[in-house]
Amino acid sequence: MQKLVELIPALTTSDETIKRAEAVVQDVLGKHPIRAQDRSGFVVNALLIPYLLSAIRMFESGIASREDIDNGMEMGCAHPMGPLKLADLIGLDTVASVADSMYAEYKEPLYAAPPLLQRMVDAGRLGRKTGSGFYAY
Known part of the structure; x- marks a missing residue:
């Protein structure tokens, strides 16, 4: 199972929303978040x-x-x-x-x-x- 989650913010996604999503990924899911642009394949x-x-x-x-x-x-x-x-x-x-x-x-x-x-x-x-x-x- 992957130990990370790729977060893909849209152009209009606020920094606050990204930070909250990262916290959920880390604290609730116990995984490491990485950010990527919205493009096919991500990272x-x-x-x-x-x-x-x-x-x-x-x-x-x-x-x-x-x-x-x-x-x-x-x-x-x-x-x-x-x-x-x-x-x-x-x-x-x-x-x-x-x-x-x-x-x-x-x-x-x-x-x-x-x-x-x-x-x-x-x-x-x-x-x-x-x-x-x-x-x-």
Whole structure:
């Protein structure tokens, strides 16, 4: 479970409202608030989605096996979970949907979902929630 909440103030949101929201996030939810502009992906997904898509492209291109991609990030970068395992946990349909939304807004190639991702979604291989994605569960 995430330990943070992204707060997205609108142009007309007062500083008082933001401070109250931050207090609720910290005191009631026990989480850390971060602020972001109202844009597709906010902070976390703007960084996470290109990372996941890059791993999918790497696997799709045959550069490395799914295990080596995940182990590389887990052991080489001390990530608690590799990108393909994480994509399976999030749900490949969710990853594709967020990527599509970000690509529609920014038209940046790094947000374009790789063909493999769409084929997996179309086949119902959505990750942990369906029992298969990049791995079998």
